[in-house]
Amino acid sequence: ACGTADEDDSANPADDNTETEGTDETTNEGTEEQAEDTNFKVGMVTDTGGVDDKSFNQSAWEGLNAFGEANGLVEKENFDYVQSSSDADYSPNLNRLVQQDYNLIYGIGFLLMESVTKVAEQNPDTNFAIVDETIEGDNVVSIRFKEHQGSFLVGVAAAMKTKSKKVGFVGGVESELIKKFETGFEAGVKSVDPSIEVVAQYAESFGDATKGKAIAAGMYNSGADVIYHASGGTGNGVFNEAKDIKNADEDAYVWVIGVDRDQHEEGAIGDTNVTLTSMLKRVDVAVQNVTQQAYEGEFPGGETLEFGLEDDAIGIAETNEEAYTAEIDEKVQEFKQSILDGEIDVPSTDEELEAYLADL
Amino acid sequence: MLDILQTIIPIALFYSAPLILTALGGVFSERSGVVNIGLEGLMVMGAFVGIVFNLTFADVFGDATPWISILVAMVIGAIFSIIHAVASVTFRADQVVSGVAINFLALGLGVFLTKQWYGKGQTDMVSEPFYSTNIPFLSDIPIIGPIFFQKVYLTSYLAIIVAVIAWYVLYKTPFGLRLRSVGEHPMAADTNGINVYSMRYIAVIISGALGGLGGSVFALTIASNFSQSTIVGQGFMSLAAVIFGKWHPLGAMGAALFFGLAQSLSVISTSIPVLQEVPSIYLTIAPYVLTILALAGFIGRAEAPKANGQPYIKGSR
Amino acid sequence: MFSNRMFNILVPIISVFLGLVAGAIIMLGFGYNPIRGYIALIDGAFGNAYFTGETIRRVTPYILTGLAVAFAFRAGLFNIGAEGQVIVGWLAAVWVGSSMEAPMIIHLPLAILAAAVAGGLWGFVPGILKAKLGVHEVIITIMMNYIALFLTNHLIRNVLTETKDTTDRVLESASLASNWIMEITSFSRLHWGLLIALAAAVIMWFLLEKTTTGYELRSVGYNRHASEYAGMKVGKNIVLAMVISGGFAGLAGAMEGLGTFGYMPTHSSFTNIGFDGIAVALLGGNAAFGTVIAAFLFGVLKEGSLNMPTEAGVPSELVEIVIALIIFFVASSYIIRWALLSLKKEGK
């Protein structure tokens, strides 16, 4: 399926580039001159969210853009995306890119796992990458994140911030992935103060703002004052509820912790902001990183890359300086160091959490 | 107990408001004999217009923006619904078919234009949504006040007021009598000198206005932005409320409130001790199961307006 | 004068044409090249073996949900619940397909049957409530959709798997996929299900138009009182119609579970296969073969639209608009007939 590399024995079409670059030892800077005639093409297939979903699709797309910019490549020619409008579209969209001779194709989100697996099997000459899942195969790289680490840190922040000693977690759909957020968060909270209560509730949807709002209302009403959401569009409802409370009473003490990207913007109301901080999952960093490797002919096929704090692919937002005080930050940094040093092994499942809490 | 009510009721109210408004639109349309499966699409249109207007004019109108936004959504919804009226009244289209087309058209148009105007599949968050308020004086009443008048959206009360007005219009005014007669026996209305066609046009346009209102109220109280997935099924729930409420404005309101209550109960129940042990799946499906049980148990048979769904052809019998 | 038959053929053709013209005008209005847009659409649907295969694959469940809605319509019932019936059918097929072992000749039919039964069961509830208590089927089917969605998600996460988001794959012996088809269509997901869908259309046609059961169903659909007077069991027929309708929709779920996907993911929102079935049925005039043709039209437009943004820069939603307009024109066939007749008169 891969036009230019047809006669080439190499399974990796990115080799073409390295060959043309051949004599040139430079990497990043050097490519600018080659940009004109490079035929490296990287594409991504989104899930139903689209590249403006204010979540990982958008982040991944930002990663590709950053990659393009760094290497002087052109959108549409060298990098592009396709949006899916339903589950059934993943495979055709992946195949469309394969047929258009893309060298590296991303499937963004665990929902694309099955489709990427199949298409990758059928097209061994093309390279693939999947985000948030693990797929075996020489031409696939699996990109995963240590969300539990970041969730742990925002948990620490929540524990520092809460006055009522009660914090909440709103999940989208209950799943292994979202469980990592929940357990990491709870571990973080309890690490600061085991007496703080953590209530968790799932909306059974990533797009039901109504339910998000209702759940948040229930939590705030029952005394929680910080809510961490990992629920995509459902989270809009959480922000709405917090802002609504704030609107009614400027002195109300309610906070939201965002997810994936810095959700500072979502928390803005008048002159204040209800977003305490956000758990940053830098899909862009991972995507740019992996793409760059592929571009340089070093595609890490077959590997599962786990991005975490150590790669700066997981982090915590510090935008809301007023709320996210130095005191909180200090504590967070303290724990971050412990994690980096390996002193704390953040739990990512219920069982691990149980064990972790028992050890506290 | 009081706490729980204080949580449940406001949630039920804000959840219901868009459904009430849209369902009232459905009542008008179907009372005149025009089936309206297109409520979903009308809500999509309303949500789209409400959000776009709000985003565009927030600087101009300031605090008044959400109110003006829903007004504009109402007007555009009304205009949009004329398509359904033309098809089902003038062109004698199968009303179900035309309604399905409305749903496709609204969503297609809304997302298409969003992509055109914003270059992406979803708009930004509006800066001037509706916020809840405490209603002066009423909220100070003991017990009742905190439950019904604290931290409520004015749009919830707007919805209830509109329901009462709708009831008044349909059952107390000449216009209402004529509108209902057209839905029951258009030929009788015709022989009494009532213009069946214009009556049905007006009814469908009212449903467009109310559907647009419902959609925009949803968008501006709950979703805050517009995308493909802003309105997903709320229109169908409104349709269910129309039938559940036996095509009566107050009935439809009651049904929508019932949905809201069931929904908020299922959300809140995790904090109600007795219900904490219940596996969450039961709570998630509870609102829908309760509706079925309510219908099967004591609401039962509902009679639609007799001529509902039938195009009126002058001179045929 | 035009014969009725000719009208029945002409009206849809004209409607499709008008819909496409309107789409072209919209593209022009927004500064796109409609010719490029439509070429992209055709390319996306039939550009090569792969896309052709994908298009037909997409058509397959549409045929079945279209039949489901049409069948209920013919018996005077409005089944908005095809969506939920698809979902439970999907799960049942995958469940049987992945959790037991048996030779293909038993396993595959069993998995397909499970889907039909599950869908049928989902249709049975509104059917029996309508028949016994007169509860309006529209509300119940809407509610059953939500129950199906949440319940299957729960089952996938808690019963079929341990907190996973997708089920296991169905075994070879229960799969509709075929290497041979995949190869000739460059690895599209086209599968044998199309034959099942077409067979279902024939069955529906035969059942409704040729059998005593169909006679009863149509009679009940037109006039409940006369049917009762004539000794037919109205309630039984309502239930039967909803069960068969649900069965068809359940089969559409099997197409996804045993064919296209080979597993079932949790869904955070509806699949829309069932809701689109309403449009398909109505476009197809609620007749079996009309539905098949409408499903093809629908599938081609939907599949082709995916190619429009990349190849012509046109948002794929344009096709939604075109579909909506086609439905309008078909619905307004009266005005098209009228126009045709006056054209004819003037021509004379």
Add this chain to the structure above:
Amino acid sequence: MSKKGVGFLENYVVEMLNIRKEFPGIVANNNINLQVKQGEIHALLGENGAGKSTLMNVLFGLYQPEKGEIKVKGKKVHITDPNVANELGIGMVHQHFMLVDTFSVTQNIILGSEPRKYGMIDIKRAEKEVMELSERYGLKVDPKAKIRDISVGMQQRVEILKTLYRGADVLILDEPTAVLTPQEIKELIAIMKSLIKEGISIILITHKLKEIMEVCDRCTVIRKGEGIGTVNVAESSPNELASLMVGREISFTTEKTPATPKDNILTIENLRVKDSRGVEMVKGLGLEVKAGEIVGIAGVDGNGQSELIEAITGLSKVESGKILLNDKDITNMSPRKITESGLSHIPQDRHKFGLVLDFPIGENMVLQTYYQKTFSKNGVLSFNRIYDHAKKLIKEYDVRTPSEYTKARALSGGNQQKAIIAREVDRSPDLIIAAQPTRGLDVGAIEFIHQKLIEERDKGRAVLLISFELDEIMNVSDRIAVMFDGNIVANVKPEEINEQELGLLMAGSKKVGGA
């Protein structure tokens, strides 16, 4: 009434001159003239489908004529819609009532010209006006009652009040008596007479020559869309009118030989039935119908006749008691089982029960028998046989239809009824229940149906005839069972009783020696 603008020769209030109205493929009215004098009752007579309703719909503005002109009080007018007709003082009571079932009497009457107060309907005033109007013309109604709760006769009064409320002085009544009981007809005739005293002119469409003779001044006859002429009723006779109408001689008294009743076919003992609202309507009724006899059930509508029929045919539940058909207990059996046990039923409401209007005539002809061996094999229908069968019946019973593939909806009422009778009689049942089999039909069709029923009797079938028409009961029955308040209160032979006495029995006044 003002005399201004009235024609100089005659005092015509309405003149329809050379009216032509076409429908696709048919000329419903061709050059018809109708001139109605001020203050007269003018009959319009013609067979089913002759074009009477069409002509009146033209006058009322529902149809626009292709040709011809209309003058009202001497002035040429264009009646473009019912509003114009109302303004000209023309009111119409349609053959099929134009009433909204779920509305009250008052709401129906004021609909379209409601009295208002502060934008609201002034329902108090409306009710008062309705009461005044009803007292003035002797049309007693309950202004608050819902239409669906009142009798057909009452509904008709509402229809008339509706026109009077709008100030009509020309009243069109399209077959007003077809749906009424004899008592109600009497009342209606009285009402018509009082209306003309108030200066109102009436156009009356009816198939009942007796009524024309009784109340009408003049009669215009149309046949197959053509005007035949206008006669002074006083100078004419029923026979003349009938032959003008159909173009041949008609016999009025049905020829029949005395019955020779044999074994009991239908035996009903102590039957009790409740209606849909749970009110007991049949109260311990007993009845026998023998092979070879026609038993007519006479009675005023609403005395349990419908419930009785529904109980026998299995359409509603029997509370207690027994129904035997050929000595077999069919109590509470399903309609299918009862039909198979040898019962045929010509239902009262042919549109609701008798036909699937959207099925072709052919498929309607096998509504109860489609599953039987003759018409299907292993659950698959044999359309050849079905349509052959239909063709045969259509010919045999002279059902006028373009073809057996035509939808039942497209047939005229009379022909729809003939199709039902063909289907029911052809099954060769032991018992035929005929509920109002000739309602709304012209004399030709009536004659045909009566003949058929008698033929079947002569073949040894039992016939149970339910009718509100005393003429029909007296002419056709071999034995009359009078039904009153859920019971058979008398059993008489038609030759032993006159209409007067029968009427008294039906009103429940006293028992007369039974047979």
